[in-house]
Amino acid sequence: MKDRVTVQGVVLSAMPVGEYDKRIVLLTKERGKISAFARGARRQNSPLMAAANPFVFGEFTLYEGRTSYTLNQVSITRHFVELAMEQPGIYYGYYFLELADYFGQEGTDERETMNLLYVTVKALLNPRIDDRLVRCVFELRLMTIQGMMPGLFHCCSCGRAIEGEEAFFSQEEHGILGTECRDLKKADRRLSQAALYAMRRAVSADLGRLYTFTVTGEVLGELEGVIHRYVELNTDRRFRSLEVLERMCRLEGKSS
Numbered sequence: 159m160k161d162r163v164t165v166q167g168v169v170l171s172a173m174p175v176g177e178y179d180k181r182i183v184l185l186t187k188e189r190g191k192i193s194a195f196a197r198g199a200r201r202q203n204s205p206l207m208a209a210a211n212p213f214v215f216g217e218f219t220l221y222e223g224r225t226s227y228t229l230n231q232v233s234i235t236r237h238f239v240e241l242a243m244e245q246p247g248i249y250y251g252y253y254f255l256e257l258a259d260y261f262g263q264e265g266t267d268e269r270e271t272m273n274l275l276y277v278t279v280k281a282l283l284n285p286r287i288d289d290r291l292v293r294c295v296f297e298l299r300l301m302t303i304q305g306m307m308p309g310l311f312h313c314c315s316c317g318r319a320i321e322g323e324e325a326f327f328s329q330e331e332h333g334i335l336g337t338e339c340r341d342l343k344k345a346d347r348r349l350s351q352a353a354l355y356a357m358r359r360a361v362s363a364d365l366g367r368l369y370t371f372t373v374t375g376e377v378l379g380e381l382e383g384v385i386h387r388y389v390e391l392n393t394d395r396r397f398r399s400l401e402v403l404e405r406m407c408r409l410e411g412k413s414s
Contacts, residue, residue: 161222162230165189168272169214170259174200180210182229183259184218187269191262194220194227206232212255213238215276238279246410247282249403250289254278254296256399257389261304270303273365281369288372294381295368297389298360306392309333310358315343325349327384329391346384353380 167186175181180199185191199210209216209232216234220227241248258271278296281287301307312319314333325334326345334354335345349357356373373381 162219163189163222163227164217164219165192166217166272167215167268168275169210169212170255170262171212172196172199172210178204180206182210185258185262185268185272185275186218187267187272190264190266190268191259192227192264194218194229196229199229208237209234211237213241213251213279215272236276238283241279241282244282246403246406247289249399249406250282250293251279253293253397253399253403256397257297257300260393260395260397261300271300274299274303274368277365277368284369286372287369288378290378290382291373292369294356294378294385295360298357298385299368301389301392302361307361308357308388310354310361313339315339320354322351325354329387346387347380349384350377350380352377353384356381357385 165184165186165188167184170183170185170191172180172182175195178198178200180196181193182196183191183193196206196210198204199206201207206229208214210229214232214234215236216232218232219230221230238251241251254275258275262268262271274296278292281292282289308327309331310333313336314328314331315335316339318336320334320336324337325348326337326340327333327347327349328335328343328345330344334349335343352373356371356377359371360368
């Protein structure tokens with residue numbers, strides 16, 4: 159007999175299976191990343207039709223079989239359907255879900271990533287925040303959650319605290335270098351005080367205040383150059399959703 163379990167989670171992806179079913183991937187607080195079959199979710203009158211889609215946050219009741227889960231019912235707490243109208247915000251959202259999927263693991267408590275996704279999707283719907291900045295903050299905070307935070311408070315070579323002086327980011331050293339060490343180690347680029355402050359805020363701010371600041375275009379360019387490259391070097395594949403995002407931004411004449 160199958161056991162019934164209830165988990166809090168978010169749908170990361172959904173794909174059709176057969177004529178009427180779907181296979182969804184959930185990121186959950188109780189069981190980490192799991193996949194489940196949503197039987198009949200593609201039928202017009204199915205109670206699972208609205209729930210078996212990306213960006214759905216809620217409480218999911220599942221039947222646990224020997225090798226898979228089957229979705230039984232869902233109590234939706236938030237379904238960001240309005241994100242579909244945001245261009246290119248929806249493409250940023252899909253990239254964030256795919257990145258969370260990449261790092262998600264079965265059997266772990268994923269509440270930090272779930273909460274990060276929630277506040278990040280809300281930020282994509284805020285017209286006062288640049289989507290490009292949202293991407294930088296999300297990437298850096300997710301790397302921090304995964305234990306891959308770059309060194310941003312002390313020189314990665316000598317360990318000296320860096321405050322009120324020039325700093326240089328080294329991809330090779332996984333963090334910042336002070337002026338005395340930049341010639342001894344490979345530094346990729348200089349970081350302005352504003353860019354360093356923004357990065358420090360991204361890794362340490364309470365989630366409720368994570369997206370409550372803005373930066374100039376020049377500083378945003380610094381953040382993109384450092385953070386995007388850091389993620390690229392610390393993941394081992396190219397993300398399909400990111401390729402789509404970058405293509406859409408090129409068509410709109412915007413950087414991603």
